[in-house]
Amino acid sequence: MKRRKTGPILKEWTLLLNPTKSFCSNFIFLLSFFAFVSSAYDDSAKLIIRPDSSTVAEDTRVSFFCRADGNPLPTVVWKKNGQSISDLRYSTKTLSNGLSTLRIEPVRLIDANSTISCTADNGIGNPVIADAILTVLRSGDLPDGFPIIEAHPVLKSVEQGRTAHVSCRVRGDPRPKILWLRDLMPVDIRSNTRYSVSTLGNPGFREKAIGKI
Template identity: 30%
Template sequence: MCVGWIVWEKSQSKSTCCAVCWLLKSLTAVALLSMMLSIQKTQAQGWFSLQAIKEYLDIASPAKIVQPPIDTKAISGESVLFFCRAEGNPTPRILFRWNDQELVHSRPGLQLKMISPDSLSLRAKLEMEHNGDTVTCFAQNQVGSDGVSARITVYSANETPPRGFPKVHQDPSATISQVGSSAQLQCDVSADPRPTVSWIKDQFYPVDLSASRFRLV
C-alpha cells in the first residue's frame, strides 16, 4: 500500500508542492490515519515533520496471542474454561469465535468475561452436540492480527472415557482465614500422563502461581 500526502515548503518567490510517498506494507489505513494525526508542524521550516512517523514505527507492534486456548476434552455436561491473552502496541482487541461465529455477548451455556484489556475468558458448558467444534481466539490492532484455534472433544457421560483421562478425586473446600494469614487449598487429580493443574478464581480468573503470595506444596 503506497500512501502519499502533501508537504509544503515556503520560499521568497513562491510555494512549491511536492508529493511524498512511502511504502508501508505493515500498516493498515487506520494506523496511517493515527500517524498522520500525530504529525507536528515545525516552527522553523513550516513543513510537516516526519519524526512522528518514525517514532510510531519504532514502538508499534502487531497483535500476537501469547496465551492461546488449548485443545480440550471433557465429559458431556461438564464446564470448561478457555483463556486467551494477547500483546501488541496499540493494545489489541480480543474476541472469541465459536465455529467461526463471533461471540459478542454471553448466552446460555457460553459466558464471556473480560479479565483485562488484553485478556478474555470463555466458560462453556459442553454437550455432545459440541463434539468436534472449534474455539478461536482472535486478536487485532492497527498494525496486525493473530488467531489461534482449539478443538473440542466431548465424551458421552454413559461411555467409559479413554484410559488415563483426568479425574478429580478431591475438590478444594471452603476455607476461612484472617486477612494477612495463610490458607491452604487442596486438589487431588489423577491422569496419565501426569496432568497440568490450573487454579481458577471465581470461575473465570486464572491464578498466576508465579506471584509471591502463592506457593505450591
C-alpha cells in the same frame, strides 16, 4: 552486468544522487514514512498466548486462554465456529494486561468438535485469529487413564490475615497437569508470593494438590 561462476545472474546498479534541498526534504519524508509504517506494524495486534485444543468429558467444565498485545491494547473477541457466542453456559473475562479466558460450564455433547477462536484487533493492521478444537467425550466412554477430578476444591471462610488451604485430588495416567484458577483466571504463583502450591501422591496415577492463599 557480471555473471557469477555459479548461481543466478547478478546485476550491478549505480544510483547517482543530486543533493538538492528539494531532494533532501523528500528523502527525509520517505525515511519518516517508512519509520511510521514500521512503528505501526510493531504496534499491531499480536497473540502471545494462543488457546490450546482440549478434550474433556461431558458435564464438566473447560477453559480456553489467550493473551493479546499491541498499542493500543487489542480488543479480544471469542467465537464458536466463527459465530458470536450467546449461550449462557459460555462466559468470558479479559484483564487489563490482555489475558482473556473463555469458560464453558457445563460442557455438553453438542459442544463436541467445536472450533473455538480468539480474535485480537486494535485497528492497526489485520486482526489476529487463533483457533482451538474442543473434543467432548461421553462419561461412559472415557479411555483408561483419562484425567478425573476425584475431589473438587471447597470454598472456605478464614479470618483475615490467616492462611487458607484449598485442596483437590485428581487421577490420571500419565500424570495430569494441574492449573489453579481464581475468578476464571490462572493463579500466577511466580509474581504473587501470597500463593503457593504443593503436590502429594503417587505420580502418574493419583495426585493431591494443595493451594495456599
